[in-house]
Structure formats: structure tokens, C-alpha cells
Amino acid sequence: MSALTLYQLVALMLLVAGLYGIVQRRSLVGMLISVELMLNGAGLSIVAASQLTGANAVLGQLGTLLVMGLAAAEATLVLAIIVVVSRRFGTTKTSEVSTLKE
Amino acid sequence: MEVLAKVAFAVYALIILGGAVLAVGSSSLVRALVGLIVTLFGVAGMYLLLNTPFMAFMQLLIYVGAVCVLVFFAVMLTRAHGEGEEAAPAPVKQYLYALLAGLTPAAILSWIILKHPLASKTVPLEVPIVELGKGLLEQYFLAFELISVVLLVAMSGAVLLAWERREKK
Incomplete structure (x- = not known):
């Protein structure tokens, strides 16, 4: 098995853990943690592919930096949404936050 | 050196696996957050193995330093303590759906990865x-x-x- 395959399998494992978590978790914070896991797997996959093949290594690393920046922006917005939801509904359980309008 | 790199890879992969299991499986959200941090450190180690120290540094700075603090704020602001929303076990149906959602892409993607392996360098160059x-x-x-x-x-x-x-x- 080549080195690239091993790195891709680790990234795939992170994706699977994140997908499992986002379906199984019952609170918004738990789902946010799962999304961060998946984004990390994506970053690892991009860097491994650009470092271990003949692809443009600068592009790969800057692409992962972009993913990290997007993850930070996404976490900020999700934090604000979670604060608003918990003020309005008193909980962040996904089963109870199911109405569009009160 | 070759053996040492393989050992380091196995250690980091185990750290990532353990952290990910803790992050998605723990019933306490604070423990799940600790699992996420462990995973992020493992991925930073993978970046070091890939000869990209700058990415490892950014991983620690952005993810561990900023994103995890944000998630911790989310945990605190919603009072999602240990006996919170994740404490009661989910219905069995939900675990089944979650397993299905995780394993279907895993099967397809791992089949593609293993069926069509790309030629890869053994020693990545540092940019x-x-x-x-x-x-x-x-x-x-x-x-x-x-x-x-x-x-x-x-x-x-x-x-x-x-x-x-x-x-x-």
C-alpha cells in the first residue's frame, strides 16, 4: 500500500466518524464537533495528495489554509446560531428545535 | 528512518482514531470536545510527517486555538453539561441510520482508493x-x-x- 493510500484512508476515517456523529448526535454542539472532524479530514486529504504526488504543492497547502479559514468562519456563525436558538427555545436539542415559526 | 516514519504514522493514526471515537461517542459534550482536540493534535502530527510544518502550526493555531475555544463557548453558553442533551441513549433506529450514513460513503470511497491507487512519492519535499x-x-x-x-x-x-x-x- 502506498503512502498516499494510507493518508487517504485516515482522512476517510475522519469523514466516516464525522458523518456518523452528525446523524447520531442530538444537540447542535455535538453536530458542530462532527462537522469540524469532517473538515479536518478534508484538509488532511488535500495536503497528502499535493505533497505525495506531482501536483502543485503550494496550491494544496493554500487550499487547506482556505478550508481552515472557512471552518473558523463556520464555527463563528454556528456559535451565534446556537446562542440565538438556546435563547429562543431554551434548549439546543435538534428534536425540539423543529418549528420554523412560533 | 523508514521504519521510524511508519511507527510515527501508526501512533498518529491511533491518536486520531481514539480522539474521533471519543468525539462522536461520548455522552458528555465536554469530553467530546477533548476528543476533538486530541484528533486535531493527531492531524497536526500527520502534517509534520508530510513535511509541511507550516500547516501543522496553522492547524494548532486555528483549530486548537480558535475553533475549539469557540466550541467550548458554545458548550458553556447553552449549559450543555454532562447530564445535558446527550446523556439519554438515542433510539436504536438513530444508531442504525448513523451507521448507514457513515458506512455507505466509507465503502464506496475506500473501494475507489484501494482499486485505483495513485503512484506516490515516499519522501515528500518541503515547500x-x-x-x-x-x-x-x-x-x-x-x-x-x-x-x-x-x-x-x-x-x-x-x-x-x-x-x-x-x-x-
Whole structure:
């Protein structure tokens, strides 16, 4: 098995853990943690592919930096949404936050 | 050296696996957050193995330093303590759906990865940090500016979302 395959399998494992978590978790914070896991797997996959093949290594690393920046922006917005939801509904359980309008 | 790299890879992979299991399986959200941090450290180790120390540094700075603190704020602000929303076991159906959602892409993607392996280098070359800076300011200038606009919009959007409710009171 080549080195690239091993790195891709680790990234795939992170994706699977994140997908499992986002379906199984019952609170918004738990789902946010799962999304961060998946984004990390994506970053690892991009860097491994650009470092271990003949692809443009600068592009790969800057692409992962972009993913990290997007993850930070996404976490900020999700934090604000979670604060608003918990003020309005008193909980962040996904089963109870199911109405569009009160 | 070859053996040492393999041992380091196995150690980091185990750290990532353990952290990910803790992050998605723990019934306490604070423990899940600790699992996420462990995973992030493992991925930073993988970046070091890939000969990209700058990415490992950014991983620690952005993910462990900023994103995890944000998630911790989310845990604190919603009072999601140990006996919170994740404490009661989920219905069995939900575990089954979650397993299905995880394993289907795993089966398809791992089949593709193993069926069509790409030729890969054994020793990755380190890209000097000057090259990265040049890339940011010359070729990928637009993406660099756009990500700062996205961050600014996200930050002001978050402030606006949290502020409006307070004024209504």
C-alpha cells in the first residue's frame, strides 16, 4: 500500500466518524464537533495528495489554509446560531428545535 | 528512518482514531470536545510527517486555538453539561441510520482508493514558506482576499445575530 493510500484512508476515517456523529448526535454542539472532524479530514486529504504526488504543492497547502479559514468562519456563525436558538427555545436539542415559526 | 516514519504514522493514526471515537461517542459534550482536540493534535502530527510544518502550526493555531475555544463557548453558553442533551441513549433506529450514513460513503470511497491507487512519492519535499507567501500575494491573491471578506462577514453576522435579541428585551 502506498503512502498516499494510507493518508487517504485516515482522512476517510475522519469523514466516516464525522458523518456518523452528525446523524447520531442530538444537540447542535455535538453536530458542530462532527462537522469540524469532517473538515479536518478534508484538509488532511488535500495536503497528502499535493505533497505525495506531482501536483502543485503550494496550491494544496493554500487550499487547506482556505478550508481552515472557512471552518473558523463556520464555527463563528454556528456559535451565534446556537446562542440565538438556546435563547429562543431554551434548549439546543435538534428534536425540539423543529418549528420554523412560533 | 523508514521504519521510524511508519511507527510515527501508526501512533498518529491511533491518536486520531481514539480522539474521533471519543468525539462522536461520548455522552458528555465536554469530553467530546477533548476528543476533538486530541484528533486535531493527531492531524497536526500527520502534517509534520508530510513535511509541511507550516500547516501543522496553522492547524494548532486555528483549530486548537480558535475553533475549539469557540466550541467550548458554545458548550458553556447553552449549559450543555454532562447530564445535558446527550446523556439519554438515542433510539436504536438513530444508531442504525448513523451507521448507514457513515458506512455507505466509507465503502464506496475506500473501494475507489484501494482499486485505483495513485503512484506516490515516499519522501515528500518541503515547500519553503517563501513560496507559500508568494502564492498568496501573486497567483492566489483573489482567494486570499475573499477568505478575509468571508471572515469579516461571518464575524459581523455573528455579532448582529447575538445583538438583536438583546435589544428586543
